[in-house]
Amino acid sequence: MSAPDPRRPEQDDDQTGLGPTRVRDLAVIAVVTAITAWILVRYNYSDFPPLPLLAGVVLYVLAALEIVIAFVVRSRVESRDVGSARGQLHPLTAARVLALAKASAILGAIAIGVWLGLLAFLLGQHDLAAADHDRPGAIVGLIGGVLLVGAALWLEYCCRAPDDPSAVGDS
Secondary structure (H helix, E strand, O other), X not given: OOOOOOOOOOOOHHHHOOOOOOHHHHHHHHHHHHHHHHHHHHHHHHHOOOOOOOOOXXXXXXXXXXXXXXXXXXXHHHOOOEOOOOOOEOHHHHHHHHHHHHHHHHHHHHXXXXXXXXXXXXXXXXXXXXXXXXXXXXXXXXXXXXXXXXHHHHHHHHOOOOOOHHHOOOO
């Protein structure tokens, strides 16, 4: 990705893709993934193994870890304890945490799409015992994806500098 052109001051973070993650972008990812997943499941469901109830539990674990990290980052940023001194939140670490938050938001949107596509198919299968068995697992996975997106967006928000003008809600 190239640096912004200094001769074009109208080019801001939203145009370069460096701004906050937008919920509508995540929604588009989730919808496209859901449609794709529904199509794949519709034609291949008979080849799938049974879905365990806790298939999406890893999403809960990731969401919980990101919430813990968000509390740590938030306390450091609010107390202005960011810097390269020992015991401070290093700016490079903050950048890595921000990258983790953005990647997790995208992963969560993809997970929402996959589980939503699977669940949409399963809800249409009333006479199939396997579909009855797989529905709870799909619901658990869908909720995990939503929790991961929420945790990732909150972690991203916690990484903002207190005096950042874009910190005033730019979803």
